[in-house]
Amino acid sequence: MKIKMYLLLVMLSTLASAQIKGNAPTISRQNVMSSTYLANPQSYGNAITNFRQQPLVPNANITIDVKALNNVVADAYTAVFNMVQIGETSEQTNNLMTERVNKVKIELMAHGINDNDIVIDVISFVPAYETVVENKLFSKKYNEVPVGFELQQNIHVKFTKVNQFEKILSACANNEIYNLVKVDYFINDIKAVYTTLRMEILKALQEKQQFYKDMGFDLSLYKPMIADTKYCYFPKEFYKNYQAFNCISLEAIKKSKGVLTAKEQTAYYYEPLSFKEYDVVLNPAIVEPVIQVGMEIKLQYIEKQKSEQPKEKEVIKNRFFMVSDEGNINITELKLEQ
Template sequence: MKKLFFTFLTVLSSSFIIGQASGNVNYKNPQSYNNDNNTIDTDFPSNGDIVVSVKGLANIKADAYTAIFSVTQTGKTTKEVNELIDQRITQSLNAIKLKKGVETFVDMISFVPAYEYEAEKKLFNRKTYNEVPAGFELKKNIHIKFSDPNQLNEFIAILSNNEIYDLVRVDYFSNTLETVKREMMLKAKLLVQEKIKNYQELLGETFINAEKRITDDYIVNVPVEMYKSYEAYNGSSLNLKKAANVNQLSKSVTLYYQPVFNKEFDFVINPTVLEPVIQVQYEVKMAISREKKQPLKADKTDKEFILITPNGDLKTLNTNTAKPVH
């Protein structure tokens, strides 16, 4: 009797999926987000300067959201297609607009003819399949703006009653973004000054007259970029013949929110993350040159020339006299 050897395989992909209610936009073809791009890197050229660097992170809870649902309708005629899709969308929006603080918008996406294959009957030859018009396909997107994230479940229930299931994505917005950026800049400024003071004490030097260069940058990460996917399943190892047929089942893909970790930052605003948030990173770098400045040379333009005459008299020559104009 053959033995079965089971191994637990957990495949963790490096691809990011989308927001808190991530939607289906990346389910089959995940978009790749490089993890290195989520960290600021504003390097100076390596020239022996002292570089003072401060990094900050802020976690901002969104105060507004926009969910996008895709609607597809097919039909034999243009009139039929338009009437069916308008009926589905209108019934959904009438119920959604009853919710407090909700705004909606319908976006036209595409309107194209659809085709199918028709078999051409022949008595003595193989069947021929010809492509013929079968009707029309109409696509529209429903945009829903809301402020309470718990309302999303209500929207899904309403839309599903009208056979609208495709949640494309959810975008996050915050009205405090610029205020938080200014707060981060002030915190970074104080920390830079503190680090410079510490370096001066360690080196026994002063950087007051030293040449300085400075640069800074922001990165804003929204939840749409910060979801990862993985597959967890039990796989079997069998000694099979080459001619054996193996039918594998589709594995379930699990998504989870992966924020930027706060371990590499000098300060963090709102460090505890319970739900997906907008993350703002700020970094400022200052390069301080330790090269000694050369003392300024004396100006040689203001010199006095004294002429001794044949009689032994001393006469001062004026070298700044303008040349005569011819």
Template structure:
């Protein structure tokens, strides 16, 4: 592991301290109920990334560039689950297929054709019950259960709520997952890579001009390209304050303590834009896909100058 050490003059250190104080003070004013979230969350982004830097080690100049892109999804894949029970397998199939067919007919109102819908057969199992006579309980066959998933693709984000509403008309209430996708991920990669090259070249040129150095040979480079989907970026918290209850009785066995239900809030917390050299679509409010390009370029310096 490489350790990078940076020396700052006293004036610059004072400026940084003042800036950080202003940032933390602002966060304290507008943080909202998310402050109730568990501070031990493994994906906490409270620390700023500091690896978009220029560093010098012996005769090598290392330049790191980080770019973040917020991109709206081109399409969505929603998976709905349903099940049906009956005394016979054919009865199960008839019931569940009737519900699915009804949903598919409703989806035509949204312009969603059968070609973009896939029905996935999940399982067929026997179900059992018990008959109780006096002190005896005997297990008996009750019938069968069939489970299927309906997988629907749409390019319109507004269709998602309508699909869920239509599904509820046929007692399909299990929204298993919603996947996001972009059709041009290779194009996105190439664009971010080109931007990173330009920024790396600008950082290198500024260093060379400032310190009167010269580069030898050709540079070495490593690239990391990450795609962050919304399903990994949701967090939760419970915002409430509890009262204390004490009893002076030596025995508390006669007391029943009932805990009130506390609502749990979920919210989207995407990758923070702090610490990046460039953020594309920084003001995007719609939840989408995030792309991170990290480019590290190393140059050999002529130490004879």
């Protein structure tokens, strides 16, 4: 009886395990459908097998490469907003725009932004036309007549702290300015950033060279070749978008009948460069969008031909010639004490 119960429990455990493994891939790990790519694995059951991107293949040549990345927090930012103002006359249009801009400046200065950091860029100032239909006895004429003016400007606001951006948005929204064009990021001393990266790359390169020497490779018997590059990426280049798999409608709660279609909202998020392939990463913990500055260097050592390898120097010991009174010459080597 005990043996039968034991076999029954083993069979039930096996079936339960198979059921769990069979259902695991259907458990969704994310609720997004990206238009660019899926950031996370789709299910818990999918095993990641390709840890290495390429298999290791022994080679007669030696390749040493170093990749360094620096996540630099910007020293200054510039937000650009677009404004459009219309009016019946050019004077009225210009006065209305000036009034809005002055209100924005007053509110921004109250939040600690200097007047010199607010710049107005005039884009266009053109008359607006409407088509008027003129009916005649045997024909119709469509004439364009001026009905007003349209003034378009961009307002550039420079700030140095990220938390100031929320106050800038609020000041613009209070004056009916909603069109945020872009936000630019700036580094005051980019040369110092590259200098730091070169020093870090040199340290990592020397460590790798020493590693090969410790394994018995004489790099002086190889002819070196070099290639290097550098790059700088800004946050606006790394914003991705996605749409949720499931959408909800709050109006469906209030109605007992009928079908309501929920709008699929497109969301955006910041996806910086992953540092999994880098040897050196400065400021790896990213809290806010940063400027990513990178440098890469690759050294390839090609084994020299025998004719190119340095020849061993032949050491010739000093010889002394002794001439006797009879004229005989004796060649001998004298050991001199050092």
